Every structure is written in structure tokens, then in C-alpha cells.
Amino acid sequence: MSTPRIAVIGAGSWGTALVKLLCGTQQGVGWWVRRPEVIEHVRKYGHNPDYTSGAGLDPDRLAMDTDLREVVRQADVLVLAVPSAFLKATLDRLPPDALRGKSCFSAVKGIVPETNQIVGEYLFHHRGVAKQDLGIICGPCHAEEVALERLSYLTIASQDAAKAQLMGDALAGRFLKTTLSDDIYGTEYAAILKNVIAVCAGISVGLGYGDNYRAVLVSRAIQEIERFVAAVHPIERDINEPAYLGDLLVTAYSTFSRNREFGVMVGKGYSVRAAQLEMNMVAEGYYAVKCVHEINAKLGVDMPITEATYRMLYERVAPAIEMRLLSDKLA
Numbered sequence: 001m002s003t004p005r006i007a008v009i010g011a012g013s014w015g016t017a018l019v020k021l022l023c024g025t026q027q028g029v030g031w032w033v034r035r036p037e038v039i040e041h042v043r044k045y046g047h048n049p050d051y052t053s054g055a056g057l058d059p060d061r062l063a064m065d066t067d068l069r070e071v072v073r074q075a076d077v078l079v080l081a082v083p084s085a086f087l088k089a090t091l092d093r094l095p096p097d098a099l100r101g102k103s104c105f106s107a108v109k110g111i112v113p114e115t116n117q118i119v120g121e122y123l124f125h126h127r128g129v130a131k132q133d134l135g136i137i138c139g140p141c142h143a144e145e146v147a148l149e150r151l152s153y154l155t156i157a158s159q160d161a162a163k164a165q166l167m168g169d170a171l172a173g174r175f176l177k178t179t180l181s182d183d184i185y186g187t188e189y190a191a192i193l194k195n196v197i198a199v200c201a202g203i204s205v206g207l208g209y210g211d212n213y214r215a216v217l218v219s220r221a222i223q224e225i226e227r228f229v230a231a232v233h234p235i236e237r238d239i240n241e242p243a244y245l246g247d248l249l250v251t252a253y254s255t256f257s258r259n260r261e262f263g264v265m266v267g268k269g270y271s272v273r274a275a276q277l278e279m280n281m282v283a284e285g286y287y288a289v290k291c292v293h294e295i296n297a298k299l300g301v302d303m304p305i306t307e308a309t310y311r312m313l314y315e316r317v318a319p320a321i322e323m324r325l326l327s328d329k330l331a
Contacts, residue, residue, distance in 0.1 A: 004103070005030060006170060007063075007071050009090070010081035011038060013281070014107050016052040017143035018079055023061045024173040031064045032071040039064045051281075055147035068093045077103040077167070079137065080119065083282040084110025087119065091127060100128040103163050105135035105156075109191045110284035111291035118188045132160045135167055136184050138191045140246035141176075142256040149175045155243035157181040157188075179242065185233035187243045190225050193306070194248040195285035196292060197221040198259035200309045200326075201252040203319050205260070206267020213327065217305065218252050220330050224303050228292075231299045259285040266312065267319050290314055304329045 007030025008019050015031075022029045033039050041049045043059045065071050072078060072094060082090045087108060091099075106119040115122055120136065123129035135158035145152050154171060158164035159182050168178035181187055200221075201214050225248065226239040239245060251257045262283035265275035272286065293310040296303055308326040311317040 004076035004166065005074060006077045006079065007031065007075035008079045008081055009068070009071070010083075011035075011048060011051065012081065012083065013051045013143040015079075015081035016048045016055050016057070017146040018081055018107060018137070018171070019062065020052075020055040020057055020146060021171045021173060021176055022079075023058045025170050027061055028063050029061055030071045030075050031062055032068050033064050033066060036066050039066065052143050052147045054144075069095075069098070072098050072102075075102065077105065079105045079107055079167075081107045084108050084112055084119065084284060085282060085287050087112055087122070088114050097128055099123065101133070102129075103133050103135065103167075104129050105137050105158075105167055106188070107137040109138075109195055110288050111192055111295075113287055113291060116291050116294055118185070118192065120184055120188055131184075132158075133163075134158065134184055135160075135163060136187050136191075137167070137171075138187045138243050138247060140242055140250040142250065142254060144256045146176065151175050151177075153242060153246070154178050155181055155187060155241075157184045157243070159184060181241075181243060183233075183235065183237055183243075186229040186235070186237050189229045189232055190244045191247060192284070192288045193225045193228060193292065194221075194251045195259045195283070196289045196306050196309055197225075197248060197285075198251040198257050199263040199266075199283065199285040199289065199313070200305055202257075202260035202263020202265075203267035203309075203312060204263075204323060206264040206269075207319055207323055209323065214252070216330050218248065221252070221305050222248055224301075224305055228296070228299075228301050228303060228306075231301050232295075259283045262286065267323075272313055285309075286313060 009032045011033040047053050108119045112122045138155050141152045156164045156168045164180045172178045258281050289310045308322050312319050312322045
């Protein structure tokens with residue numbers, strides 16, 4: 001049986017990092033890149049000029065194209081790495097049944113804002129992807145450390161163990177190890193919520209709170225994540241596994257975390273808009289917190305950190321005031 005053709009949709013930080021990993025094990029990796037000048041740069045210099053430029057890429061192993069339909073048509077396995085805020089617009093370029101029958105792995109760490117659905121649910125309900133064809137790629141892992149070839153770990157979640165193993169083998173290499181899971185809902189929601197927590201942690205940094213405060217914030221945050229994922233998908237899971245706790249820790253503490261950096265700027269007094277313009281990258285936590293807030297209006301889960309972050313970002317409550325109120329709730 002021939003090896004499935006894998007294609008990555010998206011040329012941001014995560015898309016570039018995943019392409020780098022796949023180039024280490026696969027021939028003819030498909031890659032949808034929106035701008036033709038990026039393709040020319042990769043062919044000439046072997047790296048993406050816009051994102052994760054330290055990630056060396058092998059142009060001879062890449063089949064790059066600006067035609068999304070053609071990239072999808074030629075692939076058996078798709079890896080989605082488009083920010084959630086732009087996912088619907090990207091997939092709207094395709095015919096309604098273009099993803100049907102293909103294995104789809106989401107590396108998106110956010111909620112589709114138009115429908116308030118995680119990516120998996122959006123693909124099920126709007127793109128005809130079957131549950132057994134869905135996989136989730138989650139951390140703990142930063143694209144920047146993949147570019148630097150530092151030892152990193154990914155969790156591959158799928159209800160089809162063979163498909164999870166295939167993707168795990170395709171990504172694994174000398175500096176990347178993979179573990180498998182069947183929790184497609186919990187891993188995806190946890191990956192979304194850890195971005196929200198990272199924004200809040202960053203705001204605390206910007207306000208001058210110290211490590212002691214963030215240690216309590218993060219330890220309470222994993223409890224908050226556990227309550228929420230138990231409400232949306234109640235199965236037995238160990239919340240201390242790397243896909244949950246590990247991903248939260250690296251996102252809340254690392255200087256590579258764009259969500260944390262976005263929060264730092266808000267804590268220092270930047271407006272949300274100014275912080276977004278300064279970063280020139282998408283902080284998924286900003287969009288996610290609004291969606292989670294709206295979902296939780298129906299669930300009623302106790303989520304003080306998420307709600308505080310929502311009030312700071314969307315209701316314009318002064319971060320200094322909201323963080324002080326939150327500190328009392330964390331005791």
C-alpha cells in the first residue's frame with residue numbers, strides 16, 4: 001500500500017513548523033501557501049520569510065501551491081494550520097464535499113467564531129468530515145523550538161488509532177517525539193483554554209505580578225480547564241497529561257507564547273487593537289475567550305479566570321482592577 005500524501009494548509013508559524021517536521025520523513029509534502037512570493041522565497045532560500053524563518057525547509061520535498069483546491073485534491077491526509085478566525089473563509093474556497101473521505105488533522109488552537117464551534121465540530125457539521133477521519137495535533141510544543149530543533153513533544157489525538165499512529169510516525173524525528181490519545185474533544189478544548197489562560201498570565205506580567213501569583217493562577221487554571229472539558233465531554237482522562245497540563249504550562253510561561261506576549265502588552269496599557277498591530281501575529285486566546293464565554297453561558301461552569309480575561313478584553317474593565325478582584329477568588 002502506498003504512503004498517503006500529506007498536505008499542510010497554512011503557512012503561519014505552526015504550518016511552517018509542521019512542514020519542517022514532515023519534510024524529515026515524507027516525500028512530496030503538499031503545502032498550501034496563500035502568497036506566491038512566499039513560495040518563490042522558499043524555493044530560493046529554503047525558509048519561510050514571514051514566519052518561523054529559522055526553520056530550514058527542503059524545497060525538493062515540497063509541492064507548494066497557491067491553489068487550495070489542487071492541494072486538497074492531491075492529498076489523502078490534510079493538516080489544518082490556519083488561525084481559527086480565518087478557517088471558515090479559507091475552507092469556503094473549497095467545494096462543500098472537498099474534505100469528505102479525507103483524514104483531517106487540526107493543529108488549530110481556537111474556536112471558529114462564526115459558529116462558536118471547535119474545529120472538529122465545525123468539520124463534522126459543515127464539511128462532512130466523519131469522526132473517525134478527524135485528528136487533533138496538540139502540544140506541549142512551540143513552533144519556534146521546532147525551528148531551533150530543540151527536543152519537543154506532540155500529542156496526536158484520534159478515535160482511529162491507526163490514523164493517529166500514521167500521523168505520529170510522519171511527524172516524529174530526531175528532535176520530536178509523539179504520544180497518542182483518543183480524546184479528540186478534551187485535547188482540543190484544553191488547547192483552546194490554555195491560550196485564554198496564557199493571555200491572563202501575560203496580563204499579570206504586564207501589571208507587575210510575580211512568579212508566586214502566576215504559580216497559583218496556573219494551578220487554579222488547570223482545575224478550571226478540567227471542569228470545563230468534563231462538562232463538554234465527560235470521559236475519564238488524566239488532566240495532568242502533557243496534552244493538558246504540559247500545554248498549559250508552556251503557553252503560560254514561555255516567552256515564545258504569542259498569547260502570553262499579547263497579554264503582557266495589554267497589562268502594560270496597550271489597547272487590544274494596538275497590541276494586535278504591534279504583534280503582527282494572531283493571538284488565538286483573544287478570539288477564544290469570547291467564544292468560551294458564550295458557550296459557558298449555557299453550561300454554567302465555574303470559570304473565574306476565563307471570565308476575568310473576558311471582562312478585561314471585551315468589557316474594557318481596567319486590568320489592574322480585574323486582576324486584583326481575581327486574586328481574591330484564587331485564594
